[in-house]
Amino acid sequence: MVKQLSGILLLAVAGCADASIIINQNIGLDPVYELTSRPAYRERIYVCTLTPFSDVYADAGRSERSARHKVSQRCEQGQGNGSIFCKTKDAVCTATSLDEDDGHAQNVLMIFDGSHQRGASLAISRDMPDLARYGFADRLSSFSIPDGWTVRFYEGISYTGGYYTRQGGDQEAIDFDNKIRSIRILKR
Incomplete structure (x- = not known):
């Protein structure tokens, strides 16, 4: 019951x-920027x-x-x-x-500016040559990759510089915390 x-x-x-609604970080709302549709919020x-x-x-x-x-x-x-x-x-x-995400969260890479998949987040469904366009350059601290996906995180814009390749699951950006400027989805 x-x-x-x-x-x-x-x-x-x-x-x-x-x-x-206007986001007020003091009442527990974390912005989620979703590239496939309108903004969503986690309250x-x-x-x-x-x-x-x-x-x-x-x-x-x-x-x-x-x-x-x-x-x-x-x-x-x-x-x-x-x-x-x-x-x-x-x-x-x-x-x-x-989560007001219209059910898209299972088919997108989610990156977060806080550890343990917390804080402001960005939902990604396509390659991202420059995270600065979305206010997320050098901010990634944790992420959630859908099962079966392989994603490469780059230190430079347009897929340049050092890179880190990861597969599905919730993970921390231990080796590359706050260093990522572009992302490429290698396998879905």
Whole structure:
């Protein structure tokens, strides 16, 4: 029941996401520049639950504090105002992110400016001779390559200079952190 309810809440919150909003890094939004369509955003949210007796109450918010408050209010609607079973401190919360990417993420190389596939990201579906055109030159710190793909990362523009070849999976740019200026997809 909790999984079903959380899934419904996540879908409801995801449906409210608007990719045209102005990005404010202070509220947990990371820009994702997608070369195949319009910009998309990855937004961090918190989902909290309270389970007095056999009832389950869940709600989501952009901050854990907000999600705890909202689930407490929802619980009090069912259990009564001031119920000892609906305290914000007793809520169980988890953080997750909403990806508005229209399902393209599985067929693109994702590069990130932070470690562990975090931070601003760039979705790449074709060769990129100059990452500076997208504000990503010398910023790559981690990446996610689709299974079966082989990608070459170059230190110079237009596929010049030293290079590093990697295959599918989530990886860190250990040997070439913040050194990459162009990318070529060798195999899909």
